[in-house]
Amino acid sequence: MQASAGDRVIMHSRTVGEHERVGTVLEAHGKDGEPPFLVRFEDGHEALVFPGPDVHVQHASHG
Template sequence: MHASIGDYVHTHGVVSTEGRSTGEIVEIRGANDGPPYMVRFPEGEERLIYPGPGTVVEPRDPVD
């Protein structure tokens, strides 16, 4: 998985929709644009995310 600062991360609950959230990547701490990512959520909280199998990275500026 690769990402850029400003991309969006969508996480999904493993067994329900309760764990679903979307945040913006504000820092990349892994090598070669890989995880972990520091993500800011709409409430202002920042968390270090190690993406799991249900995580999707959406580019901020999709390529046409």
């Protein structure tokens, strides 16, 4: 999985009744856009994300 600054990370909930978390990638700390990603979530919280199978990257148009 690759991402770059400006891409959106969508973390789907595996628990019934819980909402998905959406955030914006600030930085990719791995080689060539690989994880982990520094993400700012909609509530302003920033975290280092190591994506698993419940995470989807929505690429921003870069151009």
